[in-house]
Amino acid sequence: MARPSALTARELEVLAELAEGRTNPEIAERLCVARRTVATHVEHILVKLGVPNRVAAAARAVAWGLEPAP
Numbered sequence: 001m002a003r004p005s006a007l008t009a010r011e012l013e014v015l016a017e018l019a020e021g022r023t024n025p026e027i028a029e030r031l032c033v034a035r036r037t038v039a040t041h042v043e044h045i046l047v048k049l050g051v052p053n054r055v056a057a058a059a060r061a062v063a064w065g066l067e068p069a070p
Contacts, residue, residue, distance in 0.1 A: 004064055006048050014041040016068040018054055019061035030068075 004012060010031075017027040024038045031038070042054065051057050 004066070007045060011041050011045050011048070012066065013069065014038060015045050015057060015061045016066040018042065018045075019058040019066055020068055021058070 007015065013031060014027055017030060022030070024035050024042065028035045028038045042057075045057055046053070049057055049060055051060065
C-alpha cells in the first residue's frame with residue numbers, strides 16, 4: 001500500500017477533501033484553485049496510490065485518518 005508520503009502536500013489536501021465526498025468543483029472552491037487543477041491532482045492521486053477510482057482513494061484516506069482543513 002502506498003504511503004501518504006508519496007503524495008504532495010496539495011495532493012493530500014485534495015485527497016482529504018475527496019474523502020469528505022466533495023466534488024471537483026467543491027474542492028476547487030474550497031482550495032481556491034481551478035477545477036482542472038483539482039482534476040489533475042485527482043488523476044495523480046489515483047496513479048500514485050494505485051487505485052482505480054475516487055471511492056478507493058477516499059477509503060485509503062479514511063484508513064490513514066486524513067481530514068480536511070477547517
